[in-house]
Amino acid sequence: xxxxxxxxxxxxRFATSQQNTAGFRTQKRTLGPVSNTIMxxxxxxxxxxxxxxxxxxxxxxSYRINDLRAAQSQLKTEHNDLEVSAARLQSLERVKNSDTAxxxxxxxxxxxxxx
Amino acid sequence: MRPNRPNVPIISTNxxxxxxxxxxxxxxxxxxxxxxxxxxxRHDYYEKAALSSQLKQYEIPAERGGISAHYGDKxxxxxxxxxxxxxxxxxxxxxNPSNTATLLQKIIGGNAKDYQDKLAKAGSRYQxxxxxxxxxxxxxIINLKLKGVGTQPVNYRTYPQGSLASQLLGYVxxxxxxxxxxxxALEPTLKGKPGQLKAITDASGVPLAANRDNLIQDPIAGKDxxxxxxxxxxxxxxxxxxxxxDKAKSSSGGALIMDTTTGDIKAMANYPTYNPAEYYKVExxxxxxxxTVSAPLEIGSVMKxxxxxxxxxxxxxxxxxxxxxxxxxxxDGYKITNIEEDGGPGTRSIADILQLSLNTGATWLxxxxxxxxxxQKARVAWHDxxxxxxxxxxxxxxxxxxxxxxxxxxxxxxxxLNLQYANTAFGQGMSATPLQLAAALSSVVNGGTxxxxxxxxxxxxxxxxQDVQQxxxxxxNVVKEAVGADIVGLMENVINKNWxxxxxxxxxxxxxxxxxxxxxxxxxxxxxxxxxxxxGMFMGFVGGNKPEYVIxxxxxxxxxxxxxxxxxxxxxxxxxxxxxxxxxxxxxKV
Numbered sequence: 001x002x003x004x005x006x007x008x009x010x011x012x013r014f015a016t017s018q019q020n021t022a023g024f025r026t027q028k029r030t031l032g033p034v035s036n037t038i039m040x041x042x043x044x045x046x047x048x049x050x051x052x053x054x055x056x057x058x059x060x061x062s063y064r065i066n067d068l069r070a071a072q073s074q075l076k077t078e079h080n081d082l083e084v085s086a087a088r089l090q091s092l093e094r095v096k097n098s099d100t101a102x103x104x105x106x107x108x109x110x111x112x113x114x115x
Numbered sequence: 116m117r118p119n120r121p122n123v124p125i126i127s128t129n130x131x132x133x134x135x136x137x138x139x140x141x142x143x144x145x146x147x148x149x150x151x152x153x154x155x156x157r158h159d160y161y162e163k164a165a166l167s168s169q170l171k172q173y174e175i176p177a178e179r180g181g182i183s184a185h186y187g188d189k190x191x192x193x194x195x196x197x198x199x200x201x202x203x204x205x206x207x208x209x210x211n212p213s214n215t216a217t218l219l220q221k222i223i224g225g226n227a228k229d230y231q232d233k234l235a236k237a238g239s240r241y242q243x244x245x246x247x248x249x250x251x252x253x254x255x256i257i258n259l260k261l262k263g264v265g266t267q268p269v270n271y272r273t274y275p276q277g278s279l280a281s282q283l284l285g286y287v288x289x290x291x292x293x294x295x296x297x298x299x300a301l302e303p304t305l306k307g308k309p310g311q312l313k314a315i316t317d318a319s320g321v322p323l324a325a326n327r328d329n330l331i332q333d334p335i336a337g338k339d340x341x342x343x344x345x346x347x348x349x350x351x352x353x354x355x356x357x358x359x360x361d362k363a364k365s366s367s368g369g370a371l372i373m374d375t376t377t378g379d380i381k382a383m384a385n386y387p388t389y390n391p392a393e394y395y396k397v398e399x400x401x402x403x404x405x406x407t408v409s410a411p412l413e414i415g416s417v418m419k420x421x422x423x424x425x426x427x428x429x430x431x432x433x434x435x436x437x438x439x440x441x442x443x444x445x446x447d448g449y450k451i452t453n454i455e456e457d458g459g460p461g462t463r464s465i466a467d468i469l470q471l472s473l474n475t476g477a478t479w480l481x482x483x484x485x486x487x488x489x490x491q492k493a494r495v496a497w498h499d500x501x502x503x504x505x506x507x508x509x510x511x512x513x514x515x516x517x518x519x520x521x522x523x524x525x526x527x528x529x530x531x532l533n534l535q536y537a538n539t540a541f542g543q544g545m546s547a548t549p550l551q552l553a554a555a556l557s558s559v560v561n562g563g564t565x566x567x568x569x570x571x572x573x574x575x576x577x578x579x580x581q582d583v584q585q586x587x588x589x590x591x592n593v594v595k596e597a598v599g600a601d602i603v604g605l606m607e608n609v610i611n612k613n614w615x616x617x618x619x620x621x622x623x624x625x626x627x628x629x630x631x632x633x634x635x636x637x638x639x640x641x642x643x644x645x646x647x648x649x650x651g652m653f654m655g656f657v658g659g660n661k662p663e664y665v666i667x668x669x670x671x672x673x674x675x676x677x678x679x680x681x682x683x684x685x686x687x688x689x690x691x692x693x694x695x696x697x698x699x700x701x702x703x704k705v
Binding site for chain 1: 191192193195196197198250273275276277279317321322323324325346347350
């Protein structure tokens with residue numbers, strides 16, 4: 001055992017038994033009232049800033065939502081238009097007036113089929 | 116030795132600070148009072164003022180449900196929604212009306228002078244220049260960047276099949292309300308539930324998401340409806356009806372085809388008709404009405420099979436009963452006679468009553484219900500059958516606007532009741548709609564079950580699933596099953612004997628085809644009847660072992676020689692029978 005290590009062991013012994021020894025006493029550092037206030041104000045400002053960024057971000061999303069709604073509405077309108085066009089193209093009147101139908105031989109009023 | 120201080124007023128530093136503090140406190144107090152006034156006392160006022168510019172609150176319209184119908188095995192849309200654009204102008208901001216009108220005319224057609232007049236109309240802030248513009252036309256107009264001209268999207272009903280089944284469908288008016296037909300009857304189902312938007316928005320009206328009080332409630336679209344009708348059959352019914360009316364020189368009429376075992380209406384038409392997309396062009400509002408459902412009339416001799424069924428069901432006669440027909444009866448001092456071709460007095464059967472359409476025969480049947488004479492017992496019994504068995508005098512509940520129940524005279528109160536009731540036995544002195552008639556005949560020939568006539572086959576939910584409507588049995592035992600079979604045979608006999616008179620093709624023995632004509636004098640509004648005006652009706656069925664379809668045809672005041680029922684309505688029935696057998700898979704007798 002060296003001299004210095006024996007000293008360290010001695011210090012630990014004193015420290016664990018909590019005996020006052022001027023050389024080992026720790027100085028407790030605390031913030032003063034002004035510093036505390038400033039810190040709180042800074043924290044509040046940071047929180048406020050955070051809140052504002054989040055609100056702004058959320059509101060920016062509103063425009064995205066709005067655009068998507070508009071796109072959805074536009075697609076729905078187009079879908080409806082296509083549905084109408086398809087129905088018109090298949091209408092009985094159109095089929096009846098088609099070139100194919102006009103080329104068919106018309107029949108006179110028929111009797112019922114005799115089985 | 117201390118130097119002398121200059122001779123200045125002595126005001127301590129503390130005192131100055133106190134003054135500053137006091138001043139500051141005073142200013143703050145003024146601010147506080149002012150803020151209290153603005154934020155607390157005037158809170159409501161300023162909140163309202165702020166919200167009025169930031170808060171947007173409006174109703175989001177729900178999409179109206181579409182209407183589809185069967186087309187063979189498929190289902191095809193017959194009423195859809197389409198966005199079209201209304202072109203409007205604010206003349207106050209229009210710069211050059213003449214040039215603007217010319218540019219618009221190139222895109223939308225029409226008369227440039229009319230547009231110019233509207234664009235230059237002094238004092239007006241809103242002029243509609245055109246309606247129902249397409250998306251392409253709208254875009255072309257917007258690209259012109261004309262001052263004082265704008266477009267507005269409007270949701271319209273569109274009808275890919277044109278005027279097909281127009282009276283049955285009805286239309287949607289400019290206020291978005293279903294009028295007449297299905298649109299009126301199913302208004303609550305079709306219109307859906309509008310949504311709500313209540314939100315703080317930016318200057319351009321975009322709802323801002325970061326507001327906990329926002330309320331965005333999506334609209335609930337109206338339910339789509341699938342009808343029981345088949346558009347192929349409907350189209351052919353309309354063509355056959357129109358052709359038959361032209362031949363009979365009649366200006367109006369109607370017809371319907373009903374499934375006897377479910378109450379499904381397979382086709383229902385009236386003439387004249389109209390295009391529901393252009394309902395505003397119709398001058399005579401009667402055209403809107405589905406007369407088959409909403410215009411009761413004295414049905415004439417088509418009532419006789421029902422009179423016979425009721426007498427048979429009560430057991431006062433049977434299908435082999437014969438009687439002596441004097442060819443006329445006197446009731447309450449009035450003579451009841453037959454048509455000239457009745458063959459005069461003689462012994463008659465129930466089959467003769469229907470085949471020769473004997474008014475005296477129907478009167479005799481009524482007498483049997485009263486024990487041999489027309490009395491209160493006969494009237495009450497017959498009234499019970501008409502109202503409680505056949506459903507006359509009351510609504511069927513079909514999904515149609517303005518349905519009418521017709522009228523049946525009271526059997527106990529009133530004057531000349533015996534005469535009135537003798538008339539009802541052959542379809543005069545009472546009124547019913549062709550639909551009521553079809554439902555009543557169906558209930559007899561199907562063996563005694565009265566199904567509620569209906570046009571809706573299914574309601575389509577938002578997820579695409581369907582609520583298929585099951586047939587609704589209104590009453591059972593309308594008549595006994597055996598009586599129904601008797602009536603089928605008796606009505607088949609009418610066709611087998613009379614088809615040449617009716618202008619029909621020879622009935623195919625493989626099928627059950629039966630029917631009865633009706634020719635009723637038209638009642639005057641002031642009472643009594645016209646001597647020269649008749650309505651023709653035909654009521655019948657077609658099927659195999661059992662009647663599958665009931666057909667009722669109405670021809671108003673035909674102007675051809677012969678009886679209206681036989682010469683005007685019966686040929687239309689004949690064509691419809693052929694159509695159903697040849698094209699719509701009526702199963703032959705086995």
